[in-house]
Amino acid sequence: MPVERALPTEEAGDLLELTRDVVAKELGPRVARDEARGTFPRDVFTTLGATGLLGLPYPSEYGGGDQPYEVYLQMVEELAAGWLAVGLGLSVHTLACFPVATYGTEDQRRRLLPELLGGELLGAYCLSEAHSGSDAAALATRAEPEADGYRVSGGKTWITHGGVADFYTLFARTGSPDSGAKGISCLHVPAATPGLEAQAPEQKMGMSSSPTAAVSFDGALVAHQDRIGAEGQGFSIALAALDSGRLGIAACAVGLAQAALDAAVDYAQQREQFGQPIANFQGVSFLLADMATQVSAARELYLSAARLRDRGHAYSRQAAMAKLFASDAAMRVTTDAVQVLGGYGYTTDFPVERFMREAKVLQIVEGTNQIQRMVIGRSLTGQG
Template identity: 60%
Template sequence: MAVDRLLPTPEAEDLIALTSEIADKELAPRVDQHESEERYPEGLFAVLGRAGLLGLPYSEEYGGGGQPYEVYLQVLEELARRWAAVAVATSVHTLACHPLSAFGTEEQKQKWLPSMLAGEMIGGYSLSEPQAGSDAAALTCKAERTDTGYRITGTKAWITHGGRADFYALFARTAPGNHGISCFVAPGQADGLSFGRPERKMGLQAVPTTSAMWDGAVIDAERLVGEEGQGLQIAFSALDSGRLGIAACATGLAQAALDSAVGYANERTTFGRKIIDHQGLGFLLADMAAAVDSARATYLDAARRRDLGRPFSRQASVAKLVATDAAMKVTTDAVQVLGGYGYTRDFPVERYMREAKIMQIFEGTNQIQRLVISRGLAA
């Protein structure tokens, strides 16, 4: 089912068309096998990088696409319609580039950013810890000064692309208190850095999620981004944008589930009619379509506020909450539309349902989003 998009420029329309073409050619034929075998899509991110899809919202000066966020998010949605894990990893890579782009020195940007935005270096975001998920101020991983840089000691958790990434936006403690956390562009490999076994997840199985163990690994001083103690400011400045990325991925996943359900309902017949013509099922599909359209409109509203330089934190939380709850509901209803077939792995909707669940959890659980929204109302 084609999505009727309202794009701001002909260039944006061409970009979405290119994304759809690449997604149909490179993602759709591989997703079922790679997800079922939990096999990493070797070479795929290099393809996306060469197409310019891994640096879209960043400055053209450093090799980015210079695209508004509303266009970048619709690219993510198109990727997620074919392969949610790849879209999520793309969103995380974009998030990992933010600290350097927004807070790095000119020398740091010149050194690393072009390779990051070209997809020659794939990034991971290393903020969470086993006992510090949504409570980022509770981080315990330490970064201690040495003569040449920083010695990193501690454990990080829930790292998308963990063990595969070429760099990590790493947040570690350089001093006590909320103002004692700093940000680093950490290398993907180092003496004293190891990774745990990939998590055994319900979904998004083709891209690993791991823990990282920093056992006294030393990184160069030039890898500090911003000032010491600026880490939480850097982390929080990126999280609203990251939440919009997940909202777009969730919307693409929900659209894929709707497409599958509508396709099946137009082919399957009972009592002499296509099942879509039975009012009970037709109304269910209508509610699914309304949920997808509402999710898309919500994340685009927040993105347009961001592009205009207006506050969008509350709208980002609303978008993440609405889109991911919609994805969970729409994918569950898609299984219902397909009946017994929907419960089998012969059709993709059961995978969509499993993939949707994590959307309500990462980048801040939906309970955290409700907290952010309610605090905004009380201010």
């Protein structure tokens, strides 16, 4: 059933109705088929751009929607409930646009953002490497300064939209090999740049319609004008972007968990055993009650963090908490949804088995949940 939302403005309510309309008409009829076939829904992101949903949290003067994160995240949740690959894809695209919108020069914003936010271009975020996943400051991809720009060599792994993105927000080392976090810079790299190549997509247990691939850079030349922020500022840009991105993942987790809860409630009301719906049995109704409580708690946690962000307050700890709790809750709720459906839940005739497979990745992306616990713990003790 539709989630009742207390949105701050009438315009936000209109955006909610628009989002639900997109989910019903554009996502619902094709999600099962495209997931089974591994078909990437590129046209959906073009539609999101045309409707204004692709750039909600960014300024209207650059093609955005002027919406607070509190509103944007609820639209992400709605999309993720309809199709996780689309909700997460929107979150990743927003993450890829963040450096230009927040740290770019006025010229860069006016030159790049309208296409980035309008649906013409889809982005990817290139931080992780084969040997520097959680330890992002140890990345080795090199961007050597030259007269015409930066000559990039190296490789990135686990890139959502790898091979289908139109631009890559790349973090590469411009300082010495031992410069650590202080030697990393951020670059905007068009996908057509010679020397940039995406590898074959990974074969994953879920989200098969969302390609995840390694991306290699073999002497790719990036113009000086496409460096975002100051040289050596890249790591702080990456961390700031990830704070916002973790809220996007939390919203996706809540959307997925809500979809699983809705499917379980619907089934429990229709499935009869011993002459009555199984929803009447305490063992099932208590399970549904716990699932609903976890979904609601996770939603309030990400909304609370979003409101801090919208007011300009520090929210890194709260973003980590939201991502941690929401993704763990999604794993529990989707697993319990399979249990409610019993044997049917283990078949592809119902979507809950897909929901359970999809939920797992949310505990890993944008920093594993072990990393989130480190972030929270260090914040509590004043270590970071």
